[in-house]
Amino acid sequence: xxxxxxxxxxxxxxxxxxxxxxxxxxxxxxxxxxxxxxxxxxxxxxxxxxxxxxxxxxxxxxxxxxxxxxxxxxxxxxxxxxxxxxxxxxxxxxxxxxxxxxxxxxxxxxxxxxxxxxxxxxxxxxxxxxxxxxxxxxxxxxxxxxxxxxxxxxxxxxxxxxxxxxxxxxxxxxxxxxxxxxxxxxxxxxxxxxxxxxxxxxxxxxxxxxxxxxxxxxxxxxxxxxxxxxxxxxxxxxxxxxxxxxxxxxxxxxxxxxxxxxxxxxxxxxxxxxxxxxxxxxxxxxxxxxxxxxxxxxxxxxxxxxxxxxxxxxx
Amino acid sequence: xxxxxxxxxxxxxxxxxxxxxxxxxxxxxxxxxxxxxxxxxxxxxxxxxxxxxxxxxxxxxxxxxxxxxxxxxxxxxxxxxxxxxxxxxxxxxxxxxxxxxxxxxxxxxxxxxxxxxxxxxxxxxxxxxxxxxxxxxxxxxxxxxxxxxxxxxxxxxxxxxxxxxxxxxxxxxxxxxxxxxxxxxxxxxxxxxxxxxxxxxxxxxxxxxxxxxxxxxxxxxxxxxxxxxxxxxxxxxxxxxxxxxxxxxxxxxxxxxxxxxxxxxxxxxxxxxxxxxxxxxxxxxxxxxxxxxxxxxxxxxxxxxxxxxxxxxxxxxxxxxxxxxxxxxxxxxxxxxxxxxxxxxxxxxxxxxxxxxxxxxxxxxxx
Numbered sequence: 256x257x258x259x260x261x262x263x264x265x266x267x268x269x270x271x272x273x274x275x276x277x278x279x280x281x282x283x284x285x286x287x288x289x290x291x292x293x294x295x296x297x298x299x300x301x302x303x304x305x306x307x308x309x310x311x312x313x314x315x316x317x318x319x320x321x322x323x324x325x326x327x328x329x330x331x332x333x334x335x336x337x338x339x340x341x342x343x344x345x346x347x348x349x350x351x352x353x354x355x356x357x358x359x360x361x362x363x364x365x366x367x368x369x370x371x372x373x374x375x376x377x378x379x380x381x382x383x384x385x386x387x388x389x390x391x392x393x394x395x396x397x398x399x400x401x402x403x404x405x406x407x408x409x410x411x412x413x414x415x416x417x418x419x420x421x422x423x424x425x426x427x428x429x430x431x432x433x434x435x436x437x438x439x440x441x442x443x444x445x446x447x448x449x450x451x452x453x454x455x456x457x458x459x460x461x462x463x464x465x466x467x468x469x470x471x472x473x474x475x476x477x478x479x480x481x482x483x484x485x486x487x488x489x490x491x492x493x494x495x496x497x498x499x500x501x502x503x504x505x506x507x508x509x510x511x512x513x514x515x516x517x518x519x520x521x522x523x524x525x526x527x528x529x530x531x532x533x534x535x536x537x538x539x540x541x542x543x544x545x546x547x548x549x550x551x552x553x554x555x556x557x558x559x560x561x562x563x564x565x566x567x568x569x570x
Numbered sequence: 571x572x573x574x575x576x577x578x579x580x581x582x583x584x585x586x587x588x589x590x591x592x593x594x595x596x597x598x599x600x601x602x603x604x605x606x607x608x609x610x611x612x613x614x615x616x617x618x619x620x621x622x623x624x625x626x627x628x629x630x631x632x633x634x635x636x637x638x639x640x641x642x643x644x645x646x647x648x649x650x651x652x653x654x655x656x657x658x659x660x661x662x663x664x665x666x667x668x669x670x671x672x673x674x675x676x677x678x679x680x681x682x683x684x685x686x687x688x689x690x691x692x693x694x695x696x697x698x699x700x701x702x703x704x705x706x707x708x709x710x711x712x713x714x715x716x717x718x719x720x721x722x723x724x725x726x727x728x729x730x731x732x733x734x735x736x737x738x739x740x741x742x743x744x745x746x747x748x749x750x751x752x753x754x755x756x757x758x759x760x761x762x763x764x765x766x767x768x769x770x771x772x773x774x775x776x777x778x779x780x781x782x783x784x785x786x787x788x789x790x791x792x793x794x795x796x797x798x799x800x801x802x803x804x805x806x807x808x809x810x811x812x813x814x815x816x817x818x819x820x821x822x823x824x825x826x827x828x829x830x831x832x833x834x835x836x837x838x839x840x841x842x843x844x845x846x847x848x849x850x851x852x853x854x855x856x857x858x859x860x861x862x863x864x865x866x867x868x869x870x871x872x873x874x875x876x877x878x879x880x881x882x883x884x885x886x887x888x889x890x891x892x893x894x895x896x897x898x899x900x901x902x903x904x905x906x907x908x909x910x911x912x913x914x915x916x917x918x919x920x921x922x923x924x925x926x927x928x929x930x931x932x933x934x935x936x937x
Contacts, residue, residue, distance in 0.1 A: 334778045339776035341772050346773060350585055350589070403773075
């Protein structure tokens with residue numbers, strides 16, 4: 256796999272709307288064949304960032320190169336090399352599946368035999384052949400997403416942008432959609448995907464977490480998970496969980512206690528020593544005659560990492 | 571310009587049109603319907619105006635002139651009486667528009683050469699009152715001439731291009747212009763606003779399509795439909811309203827395409843500013859119908875307007891098209907004689923195109 260020149264390279268990308276800084280000096284690099292995830296809550300700046308990367312919105316400052324073309328200077332040329340799937344279905348509901356694809360093919364300059372060949376490929380590859388004469392608006396949501404993806408792939412783009420591709424889609428369709436994304440990445444397409452599903456973040460090769468227009472954490476999922484949590488989490492089994500929760504809530508060392516799958520997850524404040532707290536738990540159990548299991552340090556999940564990072568930046 | 575992109579857009583737009591046959595039928599039928607409606611409703615001539623005839627004396631001299639009133643195509647005598655009070659009551663009730671009163675001493679004074687007839691007019695509609703008065707004057711004048719009177723001056727008049735002076739012939743080209751303006755602007759304002767409402771532009775903006783190609787591709791099918799509408803309207807004008815078409819049909823179609831281009835761009839500009847179909851269609855309707863109706867010179871002569879208003883009409887595309895189509899229909903002259911009107915339309919077209927492209931870039935709307 257060619258990993259020398261990135262298909263997306265954005266540096267110091269910034270966008271202001273009046274006084275409001277929607278995107279604040281972010282860097283994004285995506286290699287061919289890589290699935291890159293842009294995560295963040297609604298309003299964190301993901302959509303503004305993706306709109307700039309696709310050439311829909313000129314940046315206030317910064318450089319963008321997409322598929323070896325300067326997106327700021329030559330947006331139209333760069334657009335011919337990218338595929339974009341919007342969050343909302345934005346093809347034509349009153350046209351059939353194949354009519355929508357024919358329009359898209361025309362807009363990307365595909366003609367004659369080449370157009371026919373690509374249409375057949377897209378319909379087959381995204382399992383839409385049976386529905387090619389169906390009205391787009393009559394399709395189930397999962398199929399509408401596939402149609403949008405088919406339309407974005409007709410011209411064999413080198414980069415694919417997917418804005419919340421699986422939101423609102425049932426789990427089976429989500430699964431299938433991710434399989435398709437991996438197949439495309441295996442063919443060498445660089446893929447940038449935005450999502451707010453934490454479990455989907457694990458499917459990405461690399462991630463950036465956005466908050467208030469900035470990237471606050473980035474790396475592979477493994478790298479992110481290996482980082483020591485600033486706010487350690489203890490897991491505790493106890494038949495007296497409810498009473499213990501009440502008791503420990505007021506401790507100065509404890510940030511929050513969350514009941515989770517029959518256990519208590521006790522998140523400590525930053526800088527607290529876990530062994531001191533474990534000792535304190537044992538002492539309290541004896542004192543109040545509570546039955547508690549052995550507390551142990553929890554393996555952080557990606558969500559814990561993100562919550563910790565976001566809180567750190569909010570402070 | 572990328573013809574492939576224009577073609578792809580135009581083909582797509584065509585599919586939309588075929589998918590919605592009811593709207594398509596409406597677009598194709600509406601112009602002829604409006605033409606019928608306005609063609610019959612707008613009448614500036616006097617025909618069969620109801621009048622009252624009061625003859626206080628029944629003698630041969632009175633009877634002779636009264637018969638002329640009764641026989642006139644302009645009048646219809648709906649009340650005959652020998653009491654003038656009947657006439658004034660009818661006038662007050664609006665049953666007649668005018669009353670012609672022959673006093674009892676009419677025959678006696680006629681012999682002395684000083685006869686009088688009274689003409690009472692309903693001045694509520696001042697224009698009609700003026701027409702009634704003029705028609706009555708001419709009628710009496712003709713009667714006198716037929717009696718062997720020999721006035722020192724006679725006017726030999728002949729009305730060119732419209733020998734029978736029918737207002738219909740002047741109105742119908744105006745009605746066609748008005749209908750074309752409304753249809754053209756309405757169709758395009760709706761179709762562009764629809765894409766904005768549905769969010770299709772988001773997808774189009776990630777493709778290599780340019781704003782101009784988007785606009786051309788989108789408008790092309792509607793230009794074709796507009797010309798089809800025009801052809802139907804011309805056929806109705808010629809075959810139903812017996813409108814003479816003295817000039818060349820291809821030239822008329824060519825100029826109509828130019829005018830349609832103008833009003834369609836007007837619709838496009840409106841829709842990108844309105845953003846939704848409802849507002850866009852209202853604005854398109856008002857901004858084309860009213861100026862085309864009031865300020866194009868098709869009913870009210872521009873030369874009779876206050877100077878300030880005359881300047882405003884310079885920005886009304888319909889005024890140029892009305893002048894051109896009247897000339898082609900009635901005078902049969904080549905529009906080269908009216909080249910300033912053609913230039914004006916071309917200038918308006920280019921200004922609107924520029925405005926639409928600049929405005930849509932500012933709003934970040936079209937591709």
